[in-house]
Amino acid sequence: MKTSTFSSRPTEHTATQGSETMNPTPELIKQLAGGSGALDGVVVLDLSRVLAGPFAGEILADLGATVIKIENPNDPDVSRGFPPYLSAGDEEFSAYYGQYNRGKLGTTINLAEPAGKQVLKDLVKNADILVENFRPGTMDKLGVGYETLAEINPALVYAAISGYGQTGSRSRRPAFDSTAQAAGGLWSMTGYEDMPPVRVGVVIGDISAALFALIGTLSALRHAERSGEGQLVDVAQIDSVLAITETAVVDYTVDGTVAKPEGNDHAWVRPYGLFDCADGQVFFAGYTDKLWKVSCELFGTPEAATDPEIDTMRKRFDEAVYERKVKPVVQSWFANRTQSELEEMAGDTVPLTALRDVGEVVDDPGTAEREMIVEADYGPMGTLKMFGQPIKLSRTPAVPNRKANRLGEHTDVVLKEFAGYTDDAIAELKNGGVI
Template sequence: MMHALEGMTVLDLTRFIAGPFATMTLADFGARVIKIENPNEPDGNRAQGPYVDVEGEAFSAWFAQMNRNKEGMTLNLKDPEAKKLFLKMVEKADVVIENFRAGTMDKLGLGYDVLRQANPKIIYAAMSGYGQDGPYKTWPSFDGSGQAMSGLWSLNGYVDQPPVRMGTAIADYVTGFYGAIAVLTAYVHRMKTGEGQMIDLAQLDSTLTVTEAAVVGYTAGGEVEGTKGNEAPRVRPYSMYPCKDGYVFFGAYTDNLWKKAARFFGDTEAETDPDFCTTERRYDNAIFRSKVEPRIIEWFSQYTKQELLEGLSAQVPLNPIKTIKEAVEDPQINHRGMIVDIPHHDASIRMYGQPIKMSKTPAEMRRGAPKVGEDNQALFAEFFGCTPAQVAQLKENHTI
């Protein structure tokens, strides 16, 4: 099968979430991604559970999910010989991606200026917490840092209570999305011009872009948005509501959707009363709290999640709030191939698949995530002509 990114070679120095997620996306579509880890300090996500037994050893399923389709090798880039070997690989590569603090690669003597001397066409993607310049550039950063500093954290939680961190590492993942887009953009530019370039991608910048309308709400409207619980900031109803056996999301805020919901519940008054008939009236806080919200709660109290799904979900945005177990078993998710079994040596791990569906060049799950340095023998033979004895010597010298 033809792969869209076949022929692209990526040297992946990334760790944890943002970088590995970006390179996973490239690998799913056929890029050759070589994950290069420090033999003394490999990717920290290898130590994060849950674990599966792979040939008698505990192997992180989370690491496996984000590092599928990659080859694995080790290089201690603090070692002079390893630096020379890495530069030889750069000569043959298309992309180098790292997510260290700004300046780390320069300190190693492997910054962009050095790498482009080895390969003028190299695309160098630096993914960091705060970017390669500015007053915070050398600060350490985790996902919580991006959520906190971007204002995103302040938007999540219940009214009149402290803000709540988003339930997933959204700052890291959105940086990963942008990382993949940035590399592909630079790759297309290079195809047209032959020019490589440096990509400077900051987690803080990336996370700011998922604060919805909060930025322009402040700059244009003078409003500092805060926590709103499960409600949306500008439309109602658009929230979580209880039913007989759990909770549902209900987002019928347009006039047409509201009337469809009222008809389903046989509520003529909700369909015709002037206080219910327009989006503007339903959004009015006093009307919403006294009339609209109690009506919705009464509607849903008579039905189970499944009854509401079967009766109304095809007409209006009404969806059961599912557990992860329920989501993994959901027929739509499985019809779309979003739960896949990936072999890992003598084990198999079910994980999320690739959401981008291409008619001509679809993603393919070709192999599982590598063990630390799993492909050293093959890669060192390919790139440097090393024999097994020479690879063993490099390991003895702490180069790999």
């Protein structure tokens, strides 16, 4: 049925020196998935859905890996239906899906079918990484869990992102981003003390889990390249959220203090927050002795820097002293000046920046200078502008300005190039509803 045509590593998984285990990506695949990069030659099977897993896969693709997006032909990634949409006539395409699945090859496999399981196993033979974000136990139930796939490819790095992790009494619980924000303590810390808690405005549970999964996956890949030994990378959203709660954990374990909502203020660093100005608001941080002295001189109140009540950082941290002595001084600096005046006056000297909405950020020349808005051409449906890649590599730059796949768009070429399937074998799988 097949003959292998591509391998990302030596057949024998023995320890090797350096990064010579990776073979360059075949030219046909490069033409479809984009150019080379730091991860050229790394093959990723992305079985994930919605955001946490797809975001991790998107970054791997941006950095040069060949990422194969695998979806159930009868139950594709639900985010394909998320707004907003690019459209032309009756045709539409989810920009949400496009942003998190750019540069990936689209493949469909029905893992409920025995033949579908075999297709995945055949792809795993020549893969470096597999990413999934199903509820723990799902892949095992399908017969393609980590232990099974590791027998086929001992060097496989298997990244599993879930709500509560692969172990523990809560592991089988379903979870979304807000589950992690609630269970991880973050929700209780956000908002204002005299109001109900407020959810963080982005899916930080998904995003943090994606980034921690990437760190773990690339660490495990490095080990696999040296030893031929893969491993399971287990990342939980709730763990990821807990790990980004700053000092909340040590505040509790050392002093017994439970973190509470602080609004736009820091729990103890002062001045550090959002302040009103003539035409909006600015963020300002002048809490160190050096920044406080510079700010006082810059805004024409040098005497505040030597005032014995507020002349040291520790004194300014005192909440009562801050409210009585420091805050009125800072407010006087900003009240009659506009955002642009303040940035022009102080933005290059102290941490001071205007509070901007996303539209202003997208249109800001500084955003363009950092190539943080990129475009992908979707033909008649138009051009999709999306966020770029914040990781800037000087020798192997990322390539984020690419289209996302249509459902099953590259199934044939993936099975031919990565599993050696013939046209007849592919036709048989299609006729059987497997792909």
